[in-house]
Amino acid sequence: MNFMTQNQAMKISKSDRTRAHILEAARLLFAEHGYDGASIRDVAAHASIDPAMVIRYFRSKDELFARAAVVDLHLPELRVIDRAAIGETLIRRFLEIWEGPASGPGMTILLRSAMSNDFAAEKLREVFANQVRPVVAAVGDPADAGRRAGLVSSQLLGLAMCRYLLRLPPVVALSHDELVRNVGAALQHYVTGEDQS
Amino acid sequence: MNFMTQNQAMKISKSDRTRAHILEAARLLFAEHGYDGASIRDVAAHASIDPAMVIRYFRSKDELFARAAVVDLHLPELRVIDRAAIGETLIRRFLEIWEGPASGPGMTILLRSAMSNDFAAEKLREVFANQVRPVVAAVGDPADAGRRAGLVSSQLLGLAMCRYLLRLPPVVALSHDELVRNVGAALQHYVTGEDQS
DNA sequence: TGCATTTGTCAACAGTCGTTGGCATATGAA
């Protein structure tokens, strides 16, 4: 077996590694400075490569952003969960997404740019429609799932914004326990119409 | 009494009118497209004037933005309000600020740019510290006013973001009554630690 | 009428941006 067929089979050519480096740099910079604030030249510098290569690997800045802004929330199925623990489950998953070691900066990228970039805004609306709303619709009346999912999202996106992007000091200072107790109760109310505890 | 002294006394020279036109155009465009998305040339075009004049009247784009991003929430004093109606009072004032005819686009300007512009973010943190937090501190234990005001802000900024900037369809569709009932209850819980009935 | 001040236009500056095409080098198959 020669090198060529080996590379084709294992999918780890040199170009693949460069491609991954560029994407990693892009995700970092888009998350930190937003779509406008992160230039292709910045991304190239962070990937130790020429700016022209960024365009060669990804056809344009828009396409690079689209590849960087991929999000999978991995929300739990609320049907199989104790109905009284839905609020707590959601806020715990939220903290995992934003502070856990496994999840990438996808949501940071999207949220940072969604206020001033139409593409990011549309992508964020898609995350809501495809990942949040169906999960909420699985419990309670599906007819007003939009309303309940919208309320949940307004609270959680607001919390993410204040805690991780705006860095409002008192919100940054909130402990996980405080968040689970306070925000968890509000989410519980939004999703089920009932109170926690 | 000649024109000069009249103008000096009444403060309505031609330059003042031009200045106001520029500021009005800037507030509109900053609110719609954010700090980066609104160029000085755009502002000048909307004010039907040369771009150089924008710099002459306001020394720089930063200073123009600072003048445009002035916010006064006019929050009510919660002490003089029925304790059980605090949540409803807050959400009603929120709707007045964002949808009422009297209030300008100040908060839209700030929120739209705060995710990717450090100055706007700092300005928004100041609004929280100087206008939101003191109001919440007037009821309940002042020691944890930061925590309670932070929770309130996360919910209300999240709602503003989803409803007015991101325009998440189900959140846009929420009626005032639904918002008062659902979000009002959550705010009541955040501020007082008690539930609305 | 003159004249100084205000108000405004125009052209250009230095810089950054996304993007492109040409050319060099390295790689690996024949």
Add this chain to the structure above:
DNA sequence: TTCATATGCCAACGACTGTTGACAAATGCA
């Protein structure tokens, strides 16, 4: 070795940015 391909650098393009200084017109007081 020979040669095609993959990978990369360099220079430049056209467009846009905030900002500046020189000059023109309008204004209003003497």
